Amino acid sequence: MPVKYPRNVDDAWQRLRSLRHSPPGFAARGERKDTFSAALEQSEQFFRASDSVGYESKPVMLYYGLSQASQAILAAKQDPRVTKQAATGHGTDCPNRGQITDVGDLKVCDARTRSGAPPKGGAFQLLGSVLDSPTLPAGVPLRQLWISLPEGVKLPPTKAGNLFGAALLERHDGHDYGKAFQATTGRVGTLAHLPYDLMPLDVAEVERQIIERYPSLRNFRVMPNWQGCPDVAHWVLLLDPQGLRASLSFDRGDRPMEHREMFGMVDLGPRVYGDGTTKCIWILPTLAGNTAPLHPLAT
Secondary structure (H helix, E strand, C coil): CCCCCCCCCCHHHHHHHHHHCCHHHHHCHHHHHHHHHHHHHHHHHHHHHCCCCCCCHHHHHHHHHHHHHHHHHHHCCCCCCCCCCCCCCCEEEECCCCCCCCHHEEEECCCCCCCCCCCCHHHHHHHHHHHCCCCCCCEEEEEHHCEEEEHHHHCCCCCCCCCCCCEEECCCCHHHHHHHCCCCCEEEEEEECHHHCCCCCHHHHHHHHHHHHHHHHEEEEEEEEECCCCCCCCEEECCCCCCCCEEEEECCCCCCCCEEECCCCCCCCCCCEEEEEEEEECCCEECCCCEEECCCCCC
Protein backbone atom coordinates (compact mmCIF):
# COMPACT_ATOMS: atom_id res chain seq x y z
CA MET A 1 0.00 0.00 0.00
CA PRO A 2 1.50 3.38 -0.95
CA VAL A 3 1.79 6.34 1.41
CA LYS A 4 -1.44 8.32 1.35
CA TYR A 5 -1.65 12.11 1.53
CA PRO A 6 -4.37 14.50 2.72
CA ARG A 7 -4.69 16.00 -0.78
CA ASN A 8 -4.49 14.59 -4.28
CA VAL A 9 -2.03 15.87 -6.89
CA ASP A 10 -4.48 18.22 -8.61
CA ASP A 11 -5.52 19.82 -5.31
CA ALA A 12 -1.89 20.29 -4.30
CA TRP A 13 -0.96 21.98 -7.58
CA GLN A 14 -4.04 24.17 -7.41
CA ARG A 15 -2.93 25.45 -4.01
CA LEU A 16 0.59 26.04 -5.31
CA ARG A 17 -0.68 27.87 -8.42
CA SER A 18 -2.58 30.27 -6.18
CA LEU A 19 0.76 31.40 -4.74
CA ARG A 20 1.89 32.69 -8.13
CA HIS A 21 -0.53 35.61 -7.86
CA SER A 22 0.64 36.57 -4.38
CA PRO A 23 4.02 34.96 -3.65
CA PRO A 24 5.18 34.59 -0.04
CA GLY A 25 8.22 35.98 1.72
CA PHE A 26 10.92 37.78 -0.25
CA ALA A 27 9.18 36.90 -3.53
CA ALA A 28 6.27 39.24 -2.87
CA ARG A 29 7.40 41.85 -5.41
CA GLY A 30 9.87 42.79 -8.09
CA GLU A 31 12.27 40.43 -9.83
CA ARG A 32 11.87 37.80 -7.10
CA LYS A 33 8.12 37.64 -7.82
CA ASP A 34 8.78 36.98 -11.50
CA THR A 35 11.33 34.29 -10.65
CA PHE A 36 9.00 32.62 -8.17
CA SER A 37 6.01 32.55 -10.51
CA ALA A 38 7.98 31.30 -13.53
CA ALA A 39 9.83 28.62 -11.54
CA LEU A 40 6.63 27.32 -9.96
CA GLU A 41 4.88 27.15 -13.33
CA GLN A 42 7.80 25.31 -14.93
CA SER A 43 8.00 22.93 -11.96
CA GLU A 44 4.39 21.90 -12.47
CA GLN A 45 4.95 21.47 -16.20
CA PHE A 46 7.92 19.17 -15.64
CA PHE A 47 6.11 17.09 -13.03
CA ARG A 48 3.03 16.81 -15.24
CA ALA A 49 5.22 15.82 -18.19
CA SER A 50 6.80 13.03 -16.12
CA ASP A 51 3.40 11.34 -15.97
CA SER A 52 3.22 10.99 -19.74
CA VAL A 53 6.75 9.92 -20.71
CA GLY A 54 8.48 6.55 -20.52
CA TYR A 55 10.47 5.35 -17.53
CA GLU A 56 13.71 6.23 -19.29
CA SER A 57 12.73 9.93 -19.29
CA LYS A 58 10.81 10.20 -16.02
CA PRO A 59 13.88 10.82 -13.82
CA VAL A 60 14.96 13.73 -16.02
CA MET A 61 11.53 15.37 -15.86
CA LEU A 62 11.32 14.84 -12.10
CA TYR A 63 14.81 16.26 -11.57
CA TYR A 64 14.00 19.46 -13.46
CA GLY A 65 10.65 19.69 -11.67
CA LEU A 66 12.42 19.57 -8.31
CA SER A 67 15.07 21.98 -9.54
CA GLN A 68 12.46 24.58 -10.49
CA ALA A 69 10.60 24.05 -7.21
CA SER A 70 13.89 24.75 -5.43
CA GLN A 71 14.29 27.99 -7.40
CA ALA A 72 10.84 29.09 -6.26
CA ILE A 73 11.65 28.30 -2.63
CA LEU A 74 14.94 30.19 -2.81
CA ALA A 75 13.18 33.21 -4.33
CA ALA A 76 10.73 33.25 -1.42
CA LYS A 77 13.01 32.38 1.50
CA GLN A 78 16.56 33.52 0.65
CA ASP A 79 17.09 36.83 2.44
CA PRO A 80 18.66 39.23 -0.09
CA ARG A 81 20.20 41.18 2.79
CA VAL A 82 22.24 38.08 3.70
CA THR A 83 23.09 36.66 0.28
CA LYS A 84 22.10 37.02 -3.33
CA GLN A 85 23.92 33.87 -4.40
CA ALA A 86 22.04 32.14 -7.20
CA ALA A 87 22.00 28.40 -7.74
CA THR A 88 24.49 27.57 -10.50
CA GLY A 89 24.66 23.79 -10.04
CA HIS A 90 22.96 20.94 -8.20
CA GLY A 91 25.60 20.79 -5.44
CA THR A 92 25.77 17.00 -5.07
CA ASP A 93 28.17 14.34 -6.28
CA CYS A 94 28.38 10.54 -6.58
CA PRO A 95 32.14 9.88 -6.41
CA ASN A 96 31.92 6.09 -6.78
CA ARG A 97 29.75 6.06 -9.91
CA GLY A 98 31.17 3.63 -12.43
CA GLN A 99 32.63 1.50 -9.62
CA ILE A 100 29.50 -0.24 -8.31
CA THR A 101 27.21 -3.05 -9.41
CA ASP A 102 24.31 -2.32 -7.02
CA VAL A 103 22.73 1.11 -7.41
CA GLY A 104 22.03 1.12 -3.67
CA ASP A 105 25.79 1.36 -3.09
CA LEU A 106 25.99 4.67 -4.97
CA LYS A 107 27.43 7.25 -2.58
CA VAL A 108 25.64 10.59 -2.49
CA CYS A 109 27.45 13.55 -0.94
CA ASP A 110 28.03 17.27 -1.19
CA ALA A 111 29.94 18.30 -4.28
CA ARG A 112 33.39 19.77 -3.62
CA THR A 113 35.55 22.31 -5.39
CA ARG A 114 39.24 21.63 -5.97
CA SER A 115 39.98 23.25 -2.62
CA GLY A 116 37.60 20.82 -0.89
CA ALA A 117 34.91 23.40 -0.10
CA PRO A 118 31.23 23.07 -1.13
CA PRO A 119 30.39 25.04 -4.29
CA LYS A 120 28.98 28.50 -3.54
CA GLY A 121 26.18 28.06 -6.05
CA GLY A 122 25.17 24.51 -5.11
CA ALA A 123 21.36 24.31 -5.11
CA PHE A 124 21.45 21.53 -2.49
CA GLN A 125 23.45 23.69 -0.07
CA LEU A 126 21.44 26.86 -0.76
CA LEU A 127 18.18 24.98 -0.25
CA GLY A 128 19.48 23.50 2.99
CA SER A 129 20.35 26.97 4.28
CA VAL A 130 16.82 28.34 3.80
CA LEU A 131 15.07 25.15 5.00
CA ASP A 132 17.26 24.84 8.11
CA SER A 133 18.40 21.47 6.82
CA PRO A 134 21.85 19.87 7.01
CA THR A 135 23.52 18.57 3.87
CA LEU A 136 25.68 15.49 3.22
CA PRO A 137 29.34 16.37 3.76
CA ALA A 138 30.21 12.79 4.70
CA GLY A 139 27.93 11.13 2.14
CA VAL A 140 25.55 8.19 2.42
CA PRO A 141 24.63 5.21 0.22
CA LEU A 142 21.64 5.85 -2.03
CA ARG A 143 19.68 3.10 -0.28
CA GLN A 144 20.00 5.03 2.99
CA LEU A 145 18.59 8.16 1.38
CA TRP A 146 15.82 6.10 -0.21
CA ILE A 147 14.46 4.67 3.03
CA SER A 148 14.84 7.93 4.95
CA LEU A 149 11.54 8.98 3.38
CA PRO A 150 8.23 7.20 4.03
CA GLU A 151 7.72 6.58 0.32
CA GLY A 152 10.96 4.59 0.21
CA VAL A 153 10.25 2.46 3.27
CA LYS A 154 7.37 0.68 1.55
CA LEU A 155 9.60 -0.25 -1.41
CA PRO A 156 12.99 -0.80 0.28
CA PRO A 157 16.06 -1.47 -1.87
CA THR A 158 18.37 -4.41 -1.28
CA LYS A 159 20.40 -4.56 1.94
CA ALA A 160 18.25 -1.95 3.67
CA GLY A 161 16.80 -4.04 6.51
CA ASN A 162 19.42 -3.00 9.06
CA LEU A 163 19.46 0.70 8.21
CA PHE A 164 17.66 3.47 10.05
CA GLY A 165 14.89 4.75 7.80
CA ALA A 166 11.69 6.70 8.30
CA ALA A 167 9.90 5.26 11.33
CA LEU A 168 6.13 5.24 11.73
CA LEU A 169 4.68 6.28 15.10
CA GLU A 170 1.06 5.21 15.10
CA ARG A 171 -1.58 5.16 17.80
CA HIS A 172 -3.65 2.03 18.38
CA ASP A 173 -6.16 3.00 21.07
CA GLY A 174 -8.33 0.01 21.88
CA HIS A 175 -6.31 -2.33 19.65
CA ASP A 176 -6.07 -5.92 20.94
CA TYR A 177 -2.40 -5.80 21.83
CA GLY A 178 -2.92 -2.39 23.40
CA LYS A 179 -5.44 -3.56 25.98
CA ALA A 180 -2.73 -4.60 28.43
CA PHE A 181 -1.66 -0.96 28.64
CA GLN A 182 -5.13 0.45 29.23
CA ALA A 183 -4.78 0.26 33.03
CA THR A 184 -2.02 2.87 32.94
CA THR A 185 -2.79 4.91 29.85
CA GLY A 186 -5.35 5.16 27.10
CA ARG A 187 -2.69 6.14 24.57
CA VAL A 188 -0.96 3.17 23.00
CA GLY A 189 0.97 2.90 19.77
CA THR A 190 3.76 1.31 17.79
CA LEU A 191 7.03 2.65 16.45
CA ALA A 192 7.46 0.59 13.29
CA HIS A 193 10.14 -0.05 10.67
CA LEU A 194 13.17 -0.08 12.95
CA PRO A 195 16.40 -1.89 11.97
CA TYR A 196 16.54 -5.59 12.73
CA ASP A 197 19.95 -5.16 14.39
CA LEU A 198 18.30 -3.48 17.38
CA MET A 199 16.40 -6.62 18.40
CA PRO A 200 19.12 -8.46 20.38
CA LEU A 201 20.53 -5.35 22.08
CA ASP A 202 19.94 -4.35 25.69
CA VAL A 203 17.51 -1.61 26.62
CA ALA A 204 20.14 1.08 27.23
CA GLU A 205 21.74 0.57 23.81
CA VAL A 206 18.38 0.53 22.04
CA GLU A 207 17.49 3.82 23.70
CA ARG A 208 20.86 5.38 22.80
CA GLN A 209 20.64 4.44 19.14
CA ILE A 210 17.00 5.43 18.71
CA ILE A 211 17.43 8.85 20.31
CA GLU A 212 20.67 9.44 18.37
CA ARG A 213 19.13 8.63 15.01
CA TYR A 214 15.66 10.07 15.69
CA PRO A 215 16.20 13.41 17.50
CA SER A 216 12.45 14.01 17.44
CA LEU A 217 12.16 11.19 19.99
CA ARG A 218 14.58 12.80 22.43
CA ASN A 219 11.85 13.01 25.11
CA PHE A 220 11.13 9.30 24.87
CA ARG A 221 12.69 6.70 27.13
CA VAL A 222 12.95 2.99 26.40
CA MET A 223 11.85 0.50 29.03
CA PRO A 224 11.30 -3.28 29.10
CA ASN A 225 7.98 -4.53 27.83
CA TRP A 226 5.59 -5.88 30.40
CA GLN A 227 2.66 -8.28 30.77
CA GLY A 228 3.77 -10.30 27.75
CA CYS A 229 1.67 -8.44 25.22
CA PRO A 230 1.36 -10.50 22.04
CA ASP A 231 2.71 -9.33 18.70
CA VAL A 232 4.99 -6.64 20.10
CA ALA A 233 8.73 -6.35 20.54
CA HIS A 234 10.89 -6.54 23.66
CA TRP A 235 10.66 -2.87 24.61
CA VAL A 236 8.37 0.11 24.55
CA LEU A 237 9.03 3.82 24.29
CA LEU A 238 7.59 5.85 27.13
CA LEU A 239 6.84 9.54 26.61
CA ASP A 240 6.12 11.77 29.60
CA PRO A 241 4.09 13.69 30.53
CA GLN A 242 1.68 12.78 27.71
CA GLY A 243 1.94 9.10 28.56
CA LEU A 244 2.11 7.54 25.08
CA ARG A 245 3.55 4.03 25.22
CA ALA A 246 4.70 2.82 21.81
CA SER A 247 5.83 -0.77 21.24
CA LEU A 248 8.94 -1.09 19.11
CA SER A 249 8.28 -2.96 15.89
CA PHE A 250 11.00 -4.30 13.60
CA ASP A 251 8.76 -5.51 10.80
CA ARG A 252 9.92 -2.80 8.34
CA GLY A 253 6.93 -2.81 6.12
CA ASP A 254 3.81 -4.79 6.91
CA ARG A 255 1.81 -2.02 8.56
CA PRO A 256 -0.47 0.25 6.49
CA MET A 257 1.06 3.62 5.69
CA GLU A 258 -1.80 6.05 5.60
CA HIS A 259 -2.92 9.20 7.35
CA ARG A 260 -5.65 8.67 9.91
CA GLU A 261 -7.70 10.89 12.13
CA MET A 262 -6.55 12.66 15.31
CA PHE A 263 -3.12 12.18 16.76
CA GLY A 264 -2.41 15.66 18.03
CA MET A 265 -1.25 14.94 21.60
CA VAL A 266 2.48 14.51 20.91
CA ASP A 267 4.78 17.34 19.89
CA LEU A 268 7.72 15.63 18.22
CA GLY A 269 9.47 18.77 17.04
CA PRO A 270 11.12 19.10 13.63
CA ARG A 271 11.35 16.62 10.77
CA VAL A 272 8.16 14.64 11.12
CA TYR A 273 5.62 13.93 8.40
CA GLY A 274 2.06 14.97 9.13
CA ASP A 275 0.56 18.16 10.47
CA GLY A 276 0.05 17.11 14.08
CA THR A 277 -3.59 16.19 13.54
CA THR A 278 -3.19 12.71 12.08
CA LYS A 279 -3.12 9.40 13.88
CA CYS A 280 0.19 8.33 12.39
CA ILE A 281 3.34 10.41 12.15
CA TRP A 282 6.50 9.64 10.21
CA ILE A 283 9.75 10.39 12.02
CA LEU A 284 12.83 10.95 9.88
CA PRO A 285 16.35 9.75 10.78
CA THR A 286 19.62 11.62 10.85
CA LEU A 287 22.05 10.84 8.02
CA ALA A 288 25.81 11.02 7.47
CA GLY A 289 26.69 11.90 11.06
CA ASN A 290 24.40 14.95 11.16
CA THR A 291 22.61 15.85 14.39
CA ALA A 292 19.32 16.61 12.61
CA PRO A 293 17.45 14.93 9.75
CA LEU A 294 17.48 16.38 6.27
CA HIS A 295 14.39 18.29 5.22
CA PRO A 296 12.23 15.93 3.09
CA LEU A 297 12.52 18.23 0.07
CA ALA A 298 16.31 18.20 0.34
CA THR A 299 16.26 14.41 0.49
